[in-house]
Amino acid sequence: QVQLVQSGSELKKPGASVKVSCKASGYSLTSYPINWVRQAPGQGLEWMGWINTNTGNPTYAQGFTGRFVFSLDTSVSTAYLQISSLKAEDTAVYYCARADWLGAWFDPWGQGTLVTVSS
């Protein structure tokens, strides 16, 4: 079945970097866009942006430029989110989600990756 499987939880110190993976199975990664969504503890959903899986071109929402990088490795059907210079306020669950070909709705979602930033 179509699914996205994300890498496991991470505990990082402020200033460090983290790379979250999102492996697609049951379909071709390059057929649909991948979106990234952040959910801070006890909070709502915040769209971070998306990556065109055909061209590798990323688009970032305001507030997610500079320290956030979306990338792909199509040879292993995997999308990545890298966050550098981590801050305490980056502590959140990060989700990848496949969008339909219009990029409108998100289904399925990965199971989420908790990134905790603490000294």
Place this chain on the structure above:
Amino acid sequence: DIQMTQSPSSLSASVGDRVTITCRASQSISTYLNWYQQKPGKAPKLLIYAASSLQSGVPSRISGSGSGTDFTLTISSLQPEDFATYFCQQSYSTPRTFGQGTKLEIK
């Protein structure tokens, strides 16, 4: 950015009740509106896309309606597995934005 406002923020109801959750957009978004269900510790799950289309596998007691700025998600007869948090999301423009969520709790 388009702001999405859900009401109520929380709701208590009983099994068998009919419940309606409302989502209002800060500008017209036609029918570019999706609904998700999220249970604690789990990823969101798509329920409704394009305002009223039921995602495959979602029970028919769940329905969506609306266009323009006002949308509703209705659960016709609550089941125990429906107690969760529900989010709306607009796909009319970027950035994609979500409502703040409606937590549906057991009365």
